Amino acid sequence: MALLLMFLAGMRFLRLTRKGDASALGPLESRVMEVLWDAKSAVSVADVLTVLSKRKPVLSYSTVKAVLSNLTRKGHAKKRSIGRSNVFTPTTTRAAFQKHVVSEVMDSLIHSYREPVLAHLIDEFASDEGTLDELERLIAEKRLAKGKVR
Secondary structure: OOEEEEEOOOOEEEEEOOOOOEEOOOHHHHHHHHHHHHOOOOEEHHHHHHHHOOOOOOOOHHHHHHHHHHHHHOOOEEEEEEOOEEEEEEOOOHHHHHHHHHHHHHHHHHHHHHHHHHHHHHHHHOOOHHHHHHHHHHHHHHHHHOOOOO
16 A cells, blocks of 8 residues: 655645655556556557556556546646547656656755755765765856856
8 A cells, every 4th residue: 555645835745655666646647647658649548458458457447547537637638539539648748747746845845844855865865976076066056057156
């Protein structure tokens, strides 16, 4: 069972999987979005079901249709009619979606917990001299861009 985390300021929910991965989407939503992102063009419910049926558990058509409807309602997918069937496309790329989620979560954490976030990031990313040099370079670039050269 996934554990829910809520980041207080932004009210962004993240789910931690058993593996410790965080996701802004539910497990089925994530699987369906992966299919949409990997597709070269718009996909039908049946197309998504075909791809997802290669993995266990096998889902029903109505479950996939419901997930696609939820993703559309949430603004993650677009639906359009072609003949008698509906097809779906993602509203954004995988990279743009991930960047948006990270920005929302980090903005919220920095707003509410600035000092611990900075300390944690430095602890995590400054594990070796190369990473420390990169961190210093990025800080110097930011200062230069703001006109605050030291």
